[in-house]
Amino acid sequence: MALRKVLLEGDSSLRKKSREVTDFDQRTQELIDDMFDTMRAEDGIGLAAPQVGVLKRIFVMDAVEDNEATAFINPVLLDEKGEQTGAEGCLSLPGLYGIVSRPEEIRVRAQDITGKEFERTYSGLEARCVCHEIDHLYGILYRDRATGGLHKLDAEEDEDGSREDSGKKEPAAKRVDANA
Numbered sequence: 001m002a003l004r005k006v007l008l009e010g011d012s013s014l015r016k017k018s019r020e021v022t023d024f025d026q027r028t029q030e031l032i033d034d035m036f037d038t039m040r041a042e043d044g045i046g047l048a049a050p051q052v053g054v055l056k057r058i059f060v061m062d063a064v065e066d067n068e069a070t071a072f073i074n075p076v077l078l079d080e081k082g083e084q085t086g087a088e089g090c091l092s093l094p095g096l097y098g099i100v101s102r103p104e105e106i107r108v109r110a111q112d113i114t115g116k117e118f119e120r121t122y123s124g125l126e127a128r129c130v131c132h133e134i135d136h137l138y139g140i141l142y143r144d145r146a147t148g149g150l151h152k153l154d155a156e157e158d159e160d161g162s163r164e165d166s167g168k169k170e171p172a173a174k175r176v177d178a179n180a
């Protein structure tokens with residue numbers, strides 16, 4: 001197990017476009033293994049290679065619903081349906097969240113570590129995560145898509161700025177399902 005350093009917003013690598021992967025080799029496998037380890041150590045549900053400073057079209061997503069943890073190499077969005085609006089966070093922007101609209105359902109094609117193509121359909125949180133990670137591969141951060149700017153996770157205020165009632169609502173941190 002090897003953990004990699006997650007780059008934070010402000011690092012220029014996060015704003016660069018990642019390159020297509022052509023080598024399906026041991027080095028790529030090690031990168032993917034490290035990305036899974038790093039994602040889990042950081043308590044994220046997804047992580048894209050540029051977040052660890054590698055400008056390759058790779059992201060990983062943990063098992064968040066019924067689907068198994070998966071690595072996506074050279075992912076492409078094939079289709080999207082509907083819309084969901086909700087809180088989103090990013091390991092490269094710790095302590096923050098924002099409200100982002102994403103498709104409710106997506107279909108993605110990618111390659112596995114052997115180079116074999118596969119297609120999957122995801123909805124809800126997983127669809128949100130896939131879109132967030134593919135954005136990373138184009139140098140896009142969710143800040144660019146957030147409506148009303150970003151908010152601090154520890155702020156005990158509602159979105160309209162009013163204070164919460166005593167413990168009736170979940171803390172803001174609980175509202176962010178997609179740290180990715």
Ligand code: NI
Nearest residue numbers: 090091092180
């Ligand atoms: Ni992210």
